[in-house]
Amino acid sequence: MTVSFFILAALTIAGTVAAMSLRNLVHCVLALTLGFAGLAALYLQLGAQFVGFTQILVYVGAVAILAMFAIMMTQRAGAVAQPVFTPSRMPGWIAGGMIASAVFAVLAWAIHSSAALPKTLPPQALPSQADAGVRAIGNALMHRFVLPLEIMGLLLTAALIGAVLVAMQEQQEMP
């Protein structure tokens, strides 16, 4: 485990834990952007440059800002943030934490006991810059993966129209 990987993993985990446990919702989203940025750096370390920058563009740039807008539109002005850890909600926290810990324990046990996982990099290692670069991804998208690409465009259009329709103000409520 290299030092840079450890720092990035610690940053990602700390950001996501803060995003799931802070009291103020705006602080939650700000911590979430930290976690997403750390994850993008992990992608870069894996050699997937395009996915790393896509992660920054889509998650840090769009999803987090969208969540921030939703929080600001649904919070009342001057509302006091409710405490997250209260005695009345402790059973829920304990139950949720136990379920999540059980899932993590099973996953970690499976990862550690699996003999099929390669322990080291394969001999042909990382494809060179020209292979994993944007040119190769564009070629793959235009040849082998052109049908998924078209379906994705259709899905994004439908999601755009659907989100506008769902969030649109109902007309009969107008006086």
Add this chain to the structure above:
Amino acid sequence: MSSLTDYLLVSALLFSIGLAGALTRRNAILVLIGIELMLNAANLNFLAFWRYGPNPAALTGVLFAIFSISIAAAEAAVGLGIILAAHRHFKTTDVNQMNALKG
């Protein structure tokens, strides 16, 4: 260079954090964010297995991760739209108080 198991462990931890948040937080927006974290853990798995797999030149893991990110973005947009509509109806984003499908 760290090994594949390190990335898989980070991904499992990320998934568990997202699951715990989605199960325990009461604000609908934070539940959605927890689901996004679980999707991100899956993306990290795709990329780690692509990088350590036998044939990284095929780019399958990278393209799967890209499609997964697009689906997550569409899901976030529709989910936040639904949360806004529900907030207009129920005047709250607390999932414990949204207990009726037919208002």
